[in-house]
Amino acid sequence: MKSENLRAWLLVLPVVILVAFNAVIPLMAVVNYSVQETFGNNEFFFEGVKWFREVMTSQRFRDALSRQVIFTSMILLIEVPLGVIIALAMPHRGWGVSVCLVLMAMPLLIPWNVVGAIWNIFALPDIGLLGHSLNKLGWDYNYTRQPIAAWFTLVAMDVWHWTSLVVLLCYAALTAIPDAYYQAARIDGASRWAVFRRIQLPKMKRVLIIAVLLRFMDSFMIYTEAVVLTGGGPGNATTLLSIDLVKIALGQFDLGPAAAMSLIYFLIILLLSWIFYAVMTRDEQE
Amino acid sequence: MTRFKWLVPTFYIVFLMLPIYWLLCMSFKTTNEILGSFTLWPERFTFDNYRRILTDPTWYGGYINSLIYVVLNTIISVLAALPAAYAFSRYRFAGDKHLFFWLLTNRMAPSAVFALPFFQLYSAIGLFDTHIAVAIAHCLFNVPLAVWILEGFMSGVPRELDETAFIDGYSFGRFFVRIFVPTIAAGIGVAAFFCFMFSWVELLLAKTLTSVDAKPIAATMTRTASTSGYELGLLAAAGSLTMIPGAVVIYFVRNYIAKGFALGRV
Numbered sequence: 001m002k003s004e005n006l007r008a009w010l011l012v013l014p015v016v017i018l019v020a021f022n023a024v025i026p027l028m029a030v031v032n033y034s035v036q037e038t039f040g041n042n043e044f045f046f047e048g049v050k051w052f053r054e055v056m057t058s059q060r061f062r063d064a065l066s067r068q069v070i071f072t073s074m075i076l077l078i079e080v081p082l083g084v085i086i087a088l089a090m091p092h093r094g095w096g097v098s099v100c101l102v103l104m105a106m107p108l109l110i111p112w113n114v115v116g117a118i119w120n121i122f123a124l125p126d127i128g129l130l131g132h133s134l135n136k137l138g139w140d141y142n143y144t145r146q147p148i149a150a151w152f153t154l155v156a157m158d159v160w161h162w163t164s165l166v167v168l169l170c171y172a173a174l175t176a177i178p179d180a181y182y183q184a185a186r187i188d189g190a191s192r193w194a195v196f197r198r199i200q201l202p203k204m205k206r207v208l209i210i211a212v213l214l215r216f217m218d219s220f221m222i223y224t225e226a227v228v229l230t231g232g233g234p235g236n237a238t239t240l241l242s243i244d245l246v247k248i249a250l251g252q253f254d255l256g257p258a259a260a261m262s263l264i265y266f267l268i269i270l271l272l273s274w275i276f277y278a279v280m281t282r283d284e285q286e
Numbered sequence: 287m288t289r290f291k292w293l294v295p296t297f298y299i300v301f302l303m304l305p306i307y308w309l310l311c312m313s314f315k316t317t318n319e320i321l322g323s324f325t326l327w328p329e330r331f332t333f334d335n336y337r338r339i340l341t342d343p344t345w346y347g348g349y350i351n352s353l354i355y356v357v358l359n360t361i362i363s364v365l366a367a368l369p370a371a372y373a374f375s376r377y378r379f380a381g382d383k384h385l386f387f388w389l390l391t392n393r394m395a396p397s398a399v400f401a402l403p404f405f406q407l408y409s410a411i412g413l414f415d416t417h418i419a420v421a422i423a424h425c426l427f428n429v430p431l432a433v434w435i436l437e438g439f440m441s442g443v444p445r446e447l448d449e450t451a452f453i454d455g456y457s458f459g460r461f462f463v464r465i466f467v468p469t470i471a472a473g474i475g476v477a478a479f480f481c482f483m484f485s486w487v488e489l490l491l492a493k494t495l496t497s498v499d500a501k502p503i504a505a506t507m508t509r510t511a512s513t514s515g516y517e518l519g520l521l522a523a524a525g526s527l528t529m530i531p532g533a534v535v536i537y538f539v540r541n542y543i544a545k546g547f548a549l550g551r552v
Contacts, residue, residue, distance in 0.1 A: 008379035015370035015389070015429055018362070022426040023392050026403030089294035096292075101540050102533075103299050106306065109532025111487045111504045114525040121312055121518060122305040129308045132324050160302060167298075221396040224489050228508070242398035249402055262398075269394045 033259035051260035061261060063236070064244040065268075068220060071240060075158050075219040080212060082159070083166025088200070090171055101171075104164040116228025119157040123229075143230065147237035150230050154238055157229060158222070162215060169207040177203050209280045213273055220269055241265055306529070312522035320518050335523035345524065348503030351417065352486065353531065355500065358421035359485040360478050363428040364436075367477065371436035372462070376448065389430040397490040400426070405494050417500045420492045424485045431484065432477040439473025479539045486531060503528060 034051055055061050090100055107115070125131040125142040130153075134141040143149040177199065185195050223242040226232070232239035232247070239247075245265065249258035312320060313335055314328040339345040373379070374386060404423055405414070413419040447469065451461040467474070493505040507524050 004377055005379045008373040008377040008382070011369040011373035012385065014366040015433060016385070018366055018422070018425045019389060019392055019429055022400075022404075022423060023395070025407055026400045027395075029403035029406065030400075086294055086298050089291045091292070091295075096295075098540055100295055100299070102536050103302065104295075105536045105540075106529070106533065107302060109483055109486065109529070109536060110525075111489060111528050113489045113504045113508060114528050117507065117521060117525050118305045118309050121522060122308045127320060127324055129304065129326075160305065163298075164302070217394050221394075221398070223396070223398050242396050245396075245398050246401070249398075255402070258402075262396075266395055269396070270391060273394055 030259045030262050033255045034263055035256075037256055051256045052264070055257055055260045055264060060244070061264075064239055064241050067239065068241040071154070071222070072216060072219045074155055075162075076212065076215060078155070078159055079163045079166055079215055080208070083163050083211065084170050084204070084208075086163070086167045087170035087174055088196070090167070092175065101168070104167055106164075107161050108164055110161075112224035113228045115157065115161050116225040119153060119160070119225075119229050123153045145234055147234055150234060150238050154226060154229060157225060158219060161225065162218070165214065166211045169211045170204050173204040173207040174200060205280075209277070212280070213276055216276060217269060217273060220272075309522050310526055312518055313526045315519055317517060317519050335519045336527075338520060339523055339527065345503075345506060348501055348506035349527065351496075351500050352492075352502040352504070355417040355420040355424070355492070355502070356482055356485045356531075358417060359424045359428060360481040362421055363425055363432045363481045364474060364478050366425070367429055367432035367436050368467070368474075369462075371433050371440055372466070374433065374437045375440035376445070386433075389433060392430050393427050395426070397488070401490055401494045404491060408495055414495065415497045415499050419495045420500060420502070421485075423491050423495055424488060426491075427488075428481040428484055431480055435477045435480060436470070436473055439470045439476070443469055475539055479535060482535055483532070 035048060036046055037050075091097055110118070122128050123130045123143055125135060125144075131141055131143070141149050143153045181199050182195070185199060190198070221242055222240060223246065226238060226240055227243055227246075230238045232243045242265075245258060245261055248254050248261065311327055314331050314333070315325070316330055316332050316334070319325060319328065319330055374382060408414050408419045408423070413422075443466075447465070448461065451465055452458075456465070489502065489504045492502045493508075496502065496505065503524065507521060
């Protein structure tokens, strides 16, 4: 037993060193900043929980947080059901499978700032295909001026960018269901809904947990695409948490509040991920 | 109802392709045509935008930089993750569950949180503006992912394989390289694909850790957008070119991509 322990730890050592180097040292730096005040010249003064109190009570942080929560909820409510529907409707064999998989995976492999740039160009009110068409259809659309239009474009961009991930995951789970299950359902005269509810959904449950978790984490951390598309504007209408964080940390160089905000932000993601995970796997443990 | 099922993926793919079409369309237009009027396809077809990118070292250098650190990162991530994934799938050791969860939490840390400390850390050890710095920094989220995926594939291989090999007198190292690695080749392919993908699309850390020598293409694009006026055609051409590596990689692993996450344990 002892030797097995030793060998296992030797095998995981490279990973632990690599990740610890990247995670622990910067995290300690962030913790360090979050409890100190600096006036430049590398002079630091201990401030205790002052920055945490300041961030938690500031209207600016609360606004950014509520925008972030609204954005992430919209993303989950649209992308997860849509992804399931598309996965169910996909062909199961033949040339269509490869075509669908390759074309659907395309948006996943485009650098994030290019995704922002693509939608920026696509949605320009005068010369973009989307903006021009919407204006022709009678919607006075301009995403650089109207908050509603900016939100619409931001959500459309994320749906475009990430729904395929949900589709691919669900499709993988669906193809793993043996044909015998469907034959049995047919003999029993099960309805389409019953097949979905009793066979397909339970089989997809595991990957749906992964899909919801990944989409939750990534949409909560969205930065590059949103900055390139709207830059947080018009005004502060689409200033999500990480955009606000970067504005404070690198724009104004307020290290203390930015570090405190980073930690609160990280803890919110950890906590919510854990709650999602616990709720979704609750049935299995009973 | 089932007869019209094919409409759903078709509409979805059309929705996916429209913005990409628009980008390609822009990249073949002249700046005058883009700004002058609204045209559905390039009326004065031109390769000038692409010619400028492929002849200007600051442009194509960006592609080379990006490819170098992405490939480096993929190699480091997979090599480090292989033994670790083996340990997680074969041994019960002190603290294994906690370690696995701790690794996954790094996937949840927003890059924005780490940008500034990363800059300081890599400047302090003298790696700022090198390819290896970006490659190591991207390990933060790619190594946990690679361990997660590889562990799933390895758990699908029966333990009898290991035991038989050891009885036959294979040393651990020789067994691992000669027998085990070829057995899970598909899993390594999937893990490498996801590492390649997430390193290729990430910009915030890559941009923070580089200035001139290792500047990624994505950062060259943002600089161009702000300094040399609003050259949409050039930007569109650069964007179109960034889609090529991804498209090539997808084509090769199209039969495995869907499996990658599905096999991992939660």
